[in-house]
Amino acid sequence: xxxxxxxxxxxxxxxxxxxxxRHIFIILREVALFMxxxxxxxxxxxxxxRNLPTFFDDDIRVxxxxxxxxxYELYVWLFFYRAFIDYYLDVWIVTNKRIINIExxxxxxxxxxxxxxxxxxxxxxxxxxxxxxxxDYGDVSIQTAAEVGxxxxxxxxxxxxxxxxxxxxVEHDKHNHPLVNP
Amino acid sequence: MDIPIVIFLVIYxxxxxxxxxxxxxxxxxxxxxxxxxxxxxxxxxxxxxxxIFLLTQAVQFINTVDWSxxxxxxxLLTSVVY
Numbered sequence: 001x002x003x004x005x006x007x008x009x010x011x012x013x014x015x016x017x018x019x020x021x022r023h024i025f026i027i028l029r030e031v032a033l034f035m036x037x038x039x040x041x042x043x044x045x046x047x048x049x050r051n052l053p054t055f056f057d058d059d060i061r062v063x064x065x066x067x068x069x070x071x072y073e074l075y076v077w078l079f080f081y082r083a084f085i086d087y088y089l090d091v092w093i094v095t096n097k098r099i100i101n102i103e104x105x106x107x108x109x110x111x112x113x114x115x116x117x118x119x120x121x122x123x124x125x126x127x128x129x130x131x132x133x134x135x136d137y138g139d140v141s142i143q144t145a146a147e148v149g150x151x152x153x154x155x156x157x158x159x160x161x162x163x164x165x166x167x168x169x170v171e172h173d174k175h176n177h178p179l180v181n182p
Numbered sequence: 183m184d185i186p187i188v189i190f191l192v193i194y195x196x197x198x199x200x201x202x203x204x205x206x207x208x209x210x211x212x213x214x215x216x217x218x219x220x221x222x223x224x225x226x227x228x229x230x231x232x233x234i235f236l237l238t239q240a241v242q243f244i245n246t247v248d249w250s251x252x253x254x255x256x257x258l259l260t261s262v263v264y
Contacts, residue, residue: 064187064190067240081229085208088212088221088225
């Protein structure tokens with residue numbers, strides 16, 4: 001498990017400054033969507049009773065419909081938890097030395113990349129859409145001089161403040177780094 | 183055309199096996215890559231509890247049905263529509 005107090009390859013004087021995930025609205029939107037999906041059988045049941053009451057005359061048919069609902073609800077629940085895992089395992093960690101980008105892409109793809117702060121060339125933020133502007137979330141792009149050219153923190157809260165904070169950390173790290181300031 | 187309704191039980195069982203396999207992967211991901219936080223353990227516990235509840239409810243319901251019966255597929259569809 002990832003322990004935020006014991007990062008992999010952590011330097012003795014390294015401290016976690018920012019731990020970022022997507023804005024909580026992103027997962028709440030998924031929760032609302034899955035609640036609607038979970039409620040669909042109730043709506044179907046109501047519509048059948050109202051418009052096709054003969055459906056319930058046959059016990060076998062009703063039993064099979066109930067079994068179908070159980071299977072459906074099981075998979076709605078599974079896909080909801082999968083959406084949560086996808087949300088929860090995407091983490092961006094900014095320390096006073098480096099940026100760590102952990103992305104879970106589906107069930108079988110996981111990408112972890114990191115970059116030293118002194119290699120960062122440019123930090124920018126952007127907010128798009130009504131909810132992004134209203135709830136203050138958006139993307140933070142970090143351009144580096146390394147092979148992994150660009151990091152993007154997606155849909156994180158307060159992107160402007162995050163970009164400013166990273167810029168401060170980068171300036172501070174460059175100022176103190178022996179390769180940049182020999 | 184009459185078909186035994188136990189076929190639907192077999193299909194449900196296959197879906198449950200698929201659910202269990204995918205759940206295993208998700209739980210592994212949560213434990214292997216998740217953070218040591220209350221939220222992670224809470225959501226994992228919730229997932230297990232609700233899954234077990236859904237499965238036990240389904241098993242209780244399955245036990246109340248006589249699965250040796252047959253159903254006529256043609257009449258099943260036509261009697262609902264007409």
